[in-house]
Structure formats: structure tokens, C-alpha cells
Amino acid sequence: xxxxxxxxxxxxxxxxxxxxxxxxxxxxxxxxxxxxxxxxxxxxxxxxxxxxxxxxxxxxxxxxxxxxxxxxxxxxxxxxxxxxxxxxxxxxxxxxxxxxxxxxxxxxxxxxxxxxxxxxxxxxxxxxxxxxxxxxxxxxxxx
Numbered sequence: 001x002x003x004x005x006x007x008x009x010x011x012x013x014x015x016x017x018x019x020x021x022x023x024x025x026x027x028x029x030x031x032x033x034x035x036x037x038x039x040x041x042x043x044x045x046x047x048x049x050x051x052x053x054x055x056x057x058x059x060x061x062x063x064x065x066x067x068x069x070x071x072x073x074x075x076x077x078x079x080x081x082x083x084x085x086x087x088x089x090x091x092x093x094x095x096x097x098x099x100x101x102x103x104x105x106x107x108x109x110x111x112x113x114x115x116x117x118x119x120x121x122x123x124x125x126x127x128x129x130x131x132x133x134x135x136x137x138x139x140x141x142x143x
Contacts, residue, residue: 002125005038005073011063021062022069027089027099030071031057035085038073039105042083043117049083050108055139057101063091069098074129077136078121081106081114084140086132102132102139 009015009030017023032051040046063069073087082104089099107117126133 002042002075002121005034005041006070007034007037008068008070011065011067011069013065016065021064022067024059027059027063027069028054028057030069031087031089031099031101032103034071034073035087035103036105038075038085038087039083042075042119043107045107048107048109048115049105050112051103052082052106053104055084055102055104057099059099061091061094061096061098063098067091068093071099074132075121076102076129076132077140077142078117078119079140079142080116082140083107083117083119084136086136102136104140 011022015022015026040049043049069089069091071087071089073085076086077084084104086102088097091098106114109115
């Protein structure tokens with residue numbers, strides 16, 4: 001069964017912007033990294049995973065120096081050569097996500113050309129993750 005990927009970060013002074021809260025660029029970096037790890041774990045070959053689109057990252061709440069951010073990512077959709085991943089970031093164990101978004105990766109060979117990965121999401125997994133699966137279909141224009 002597919003597992004959720006979770007990566008935690010401690011917010012330090014160098015992660016802050018001029019308003020004293022977490023810099024959106026730093027959060028975006030951590031977000032992309034967590035989604036990349038989720039896609040790479042599924043494929044089993046991180047060297048073949050390439051980010052092609054950030055469909056959007058919504059920032060709903062700020063994070064401050066000393067806060068701990070947990071970013072949790074799950075595969076939402078598979079295309080023939082693509083892996084779309086949904087993620088949410090939680091600050092200090094708050095149950096309401098501070099950040100959410102979706103990214104798509106493609107599998108590429110050593111020449112940089114996309115190849116069919118042959119992966120399929122189990123129906124049980126799709127059922128358990130129905131909302132993000134449907135959102136990914138919409139975002140990817142497949143619904």
C-alpha cells in the first residue's frame with residue numbers, strides 16, 4: 001500500500017522574510033521537496049523524477065520562528081508518464097493545514113525523455129483518497 005510521506009522542518013531566523021514570518025519561497029522549496037520524495041518513493045528511482053508543474057500552493061496561515069512545520073504528501077493521480085502529488089503543511093501539530101497544494105512530476109530516462117512508468121493506483125487507495133484524486137483529475141483536465 002502507498003504510504004504518506006512526511007517531512008518536518010524547524011523554522012529558524014534564516015527562513016523568515018521581512019515581516020518576521022516564514023518566507024513563502026522557503027515553504028515552496030520544502031513543499032516541492034516533500035512531493036518529490038513521495039513521487040520518488042513510489043517510482044523507486046529518484047533520478048528519473050522531474051517536476052514539470054506546480055499547480056498551486058495556497059498559504060492560509062503564517063508560521064513563525066521556532067515553529068515546527070510538518071509537510072505531508074500523498075500521490076493523488078497517475079498518468080502514463082506522470083505522478084501528481086497532493087501535500088499539506090501543518091504548523092505545530094495544528095489540525096488545520098497552513099498550506100496546501102498539488103504538483104506533477106514526470107518520469108524521464110537518461111536522455112531526458114518521458115517514459116511510461118507502468119504504475120497504477122490500487123482502487124482501494126483511490127477510494128481512501130477520493131477527494132484529492134478528483135481534484136487532481138480536475139487540475140490535470142481529465143475530468
